[in-house]
Amino acid sequence: MERDFNNFKKTMEGTVTERNSLQETVDLLKSRLNELEGIRTQITAMNTKLQTELEDARVKLSTSNMALEDTRRSHTFEVDDLRRKHRNDMEDLRDQHRKELDRSRKNTDEETDKLRKEFEAELDKLIRVHRDELTELERRLKAEIEDERSRRIREVQEMQTQCALKFQNVGLDLDVKEREAQNVRGQLAQLTSELEREKSLKTNLQDRLTEASAHNLTLETSNRAMKAKIDFLESDNQAQSQAFADLHRQMQEAIDAAALANEKLRAEETLRRKLHNQVQELKGNIRVFCRVRPALASSDTEPAKIEFPDANTDSKEVVVRGPEQRSALGNVTTSISPFSFDRVFGPQSQNAEIFEEISQLVQSALDGYNVCIFCYGQTGSGKTYTMSTADGMIPRAVQQIYAEATRLEEKGWKYKMEGSFVEVYNENLNDLLGKSEDLDKKKLEIRHDTAKKQTTITDVTTVLLDGPERVEEMLKRSTKNRSVAATKANERSSRSHSVFILKLLGENSITGERSEGTLNLVDLAGSERLTHSQATGERLKETQNINKSLTCLGDVINALGNAKEGSHIPYRNSKLTYLLQYSLGGNSKTLMFVMISPLQAHLNETITSLKFATKVHNTHIGTAKKQTKTKD
Numbered sequence: 069m070e071r072d073f074n075n076f077k078k079t080m081e082g083t084v085t086e087r088n089s090l091q092e093t094v095d096l097l098k099s100r101l102n103e104l105e106g107i108r109t110q111i112t113a114m115n116t117k118l119q120t121e122l123e124d125a126r127v128k129l130s131t132s133n134m135a136l137e138d139t140r141r142s143h144t145f146e147v148d149d150l151r152r153k154h155r156n157d158m159e160d161l162r163d164q165h166r167k168e169l170d171r172s173r174k175n176t177d178e179e180t181d182k183l184r185k186e187f188e189a190e191l192d193k194l195i196r197v198h199r200d201e202l203t204e205l206e207r208r209l210k211a212e213i214e215d216e217r218s219r220r221i222r223e224v225q226e227m228q229t230q231c232a233l234k235f236q237n238v239g240l241d242l243d244v245k246e247r248e249a250q251n252v253r254g255q256l257a258q259l260t261s262e263l264e265r266e267k268s269l270k271t272n273l274q275d276r277l278t279e280a281s282a283h284n285l286t287l288e289t290s291n292r293a294m295k296a297k298i299d300f301l302e303s304d305n306q307a308q309s310q311a312f313a314d315l316h317r318q319m320q321e322a323i324d325a326a327a328l329a330n331e332k333l334r335a336e337e338t339l340r341r342k343l344h345n346q347v348q349e350l351k352g353n354i355r356v357f358c359r360v361r362p363a364l365a366s367s368d369t370e371p372a373k374i375e376f377p378d379a380n381t382d383s384k385e386v387v388v389r390g391p392e393q394r395s396a397l398g399n400v401t402t403s404i405s406p407f408s409f410d411r412v413f414g415p416q417s418q419n420a421e422i423f424e425e426i427s428q429l430v431q432s433a434l435d436g437y438n439v440c441i442f443c444y445g446q447t448g449s450g451k452t453y454t455m456s457t458a459d460g461m462i463p464r465a466v467q468q469i470y471a472e473a474t475r476l477e478e479k480g481w482k483y484k485m486e487g488s489f490v491e492v493y494n495e496n497l498n499d500l501l502g503k504s505e506d507l508d509k510k511k512l513e514i515r516h517d518t519a520k521k522q523t524t525i526t527d528v529t530t531v532l533l534d535g536p537e538r539v540e541e542m543l544k545r546s547t548k549n550r551s552v553a554a555t556k557a558n559e560r561s562s563r564s565h566s567v568f569i570l571k572l573l574g575e576n577s578i579t580g581e582r583s584e585g586t587l588n589l590v591d592l593a594g595s596e597r598l599t600h601s602q603a604t605g606e607r608l609k610e611t612q613n614i615n616k617s618l619t620c621l622g623d624v625i626n627a628l629g630n631a632k633e634g635s636h637i638p639y640r641n642s643k644l645t646y647l648l649q650y651s652l653g654g655n656s657k658t659l660m661f662v663m664i665s666p667l668q669a670h671l672n673e674t675i676t677s678l679k680f681a682t683k684v685h686n687t688h689i690g691t692a693k694k695q696t697k698t699k700d
């Protein structure tokens with residue numbers, strides 16, 4: 069029991085020790101708990117403080133957000149104002165430039181005409197007066213010489229007649245005397261004195277003969293004097309020559325003045341080119357015009373609601389009303405879509421009016437720039453009517469180029485014009501001026517000279533445009549080729565892009581300047597987006613190709629708008645953009661016509677076309693560079 073007790077006691081002591089150590093642990097934990105309690109209180113206090121701060125920060129944030137929103141809004145207003153102001157300034161500047169250009173061109177033309185007319189009139193007058201004077205003098209001189217000569221000849225003849233008469237008389241007398249002498253020879257001695265008398269008479273007559281000879285001599289002297297007088301008169305002619313030399317000098321002075329005027333004209337032409345380009349740059353290197361064709365008698369369907377709110381002022385806006393839509397509550401609404409372009413032409417507009425707007429771009433091609441004019445729109449919207457009819461942009465452009473090239477001749481410019489006409493069909497290039505059987509068969513290749521930034525097409529027909537009538541032949545030939553290639557010429561033209569390429573090479577023999585410009589007039593395939601499900605076979609392929617190439621054109625324009633120096637432009641993605649590589653973008657001026665139909669049935673396509681054109685219109689392409697070279 070004692071042992072058990074001792075064991076128990078030991079166990080108890082162990083338990084007490086253990087309890088003490090547990091008590092210590094508990095105390096330690098308690099103090100730790102107290103500490104943690106204190107920390108928790110601190111953290112809670114801190115948390116409360118932080119929450120308050122967070123709340124403050126949140127309030128501040130929302131205040132500053134509001135302030136930021138206000139600033140942003142006011143900034144947007146300011147930017148809008150500035151943009152509007154900038155646009156107005158640009159418009160004013162553009163108007164001023166246009167007016168200035170017109171005025172200076174008019175003044176130059178008037179001055180030139182006036183100067184030329186004055187100079188020509190003066191020259192004509194001088195030449196006429198001089199010629200009249202010379203003729204009069206010559207006539208007078210001839211008459212005088214003739215009179216004098218005939219008088220002298222008459223006198224000499226009279227003298228000779230007298231002398232002959234006298235000789236005859238003397239001869240007769242001599243005969244008589246001779247006969248008498250014979251008769252009286254027998255009485256010679258007795259008649260010797262008479263003979264002597266006769267001899268003296270003869271001597272007398274001989275004296276008179278001598279006298280007549282002397283007179284003859286005098287006549288000869290007088291003749292010589294006459295000759296001297298003629299010489300003198302001829303020397304008087306020298307005075308006339310002097311007068312002529314004076315006239316010549318005056319004429320030379322007038323010619324010099326004309327040369328000076330021509331020099332001035334040339335300087336003004338250079339200035340005109342510079343101003344013209346500045347105006348073009350101000351207008352932007354990519355411009356978009358919209359044209360709405362009139363409703364045709366044959367297509368008397370319901371017209372779409374298209375409005376031209378600024379037709380009497382700017383003609384830059386077209387507003388299209390969408391179809392009526394009825395809400396669940398029965399309210400009827402229509403969407404209104406306004407579109408702005410550089411110019412909008414209503415259904416009444418004529419090709420002549422349209423050409424007036426693009427003629428300045430044609431002028432740019434003559435001045436050495438690459439110019440591209442596109443017609444975009446759905447089939448039947450008027451692309452071909454605008455571009456390639458006898459009254460369209462192609463013949464008008466060529467006519468203007470001829471007139472302008474002729475006008476520039478007097479300023480030393482000589483132009484060579486070459487035209488070709490190609491078609492992009494199913495991503496193949498066809499020569500529209502070649503043989504119809506070669507269409508879709510002969511392979512034409514596009515070659516780029518990257519150094520000269522020039523494009524050539526292998527084996528393409530090039531026509532030297534030495535007269536405006538050539539273009540008519542070209543258009544006829546291309547239409548014929550297309551009509552052979554399709555059942556309906558229209559069908560082919562809707563399904564392919566045609567590109568009329570006009571190369572203009574100018575050289576100024578006086579200033580040594582050279583210019584190389586290209587004018588591309590592009591009639592695009594119909595833009596209606598046929599879905600692939602609607603087409604099969606050949607039609608499907610055509611549709612895919614048209615969709616692709618029009619998308620590529622949009623992509624290229626978009627990429628040019630966003631391009632930085634050296635950035636990639638996807639020209640190679642379609643034949644059309646590859647062909648026009650050097651006529652699109654920084655080195656060129658581009659104009660896109662978006663053609664729209666006035667009919668309700670075409671409204672969806674119309675809106676799609678207008679949206680595409682708006683994207684193009686919002687693109688800004690860098691400054692064009694003139695392709696001018698100096699003489700080698």
Ligand SMILES: Nc1ncnc2c1ncn2[C@@H]1O[C@H](COP(=O)(O)OP(=O)(O)OP(=O)(O)O)[C@@H](O)[C@H]1O
Binds near residue numbers: 362447448594663
């Ligand atoms: N401004 C206009 N004034 C009068 N008639 C027009 C006008 N525009 C187009 N037309 C007529 O509308 C019809 C279709 O025009 P056009 O052939 O030019 O269309 P398109 O867009 O070239 O079509 P496609 O894509 O088939 O070539 C033609 O009969 C044309 O004469």
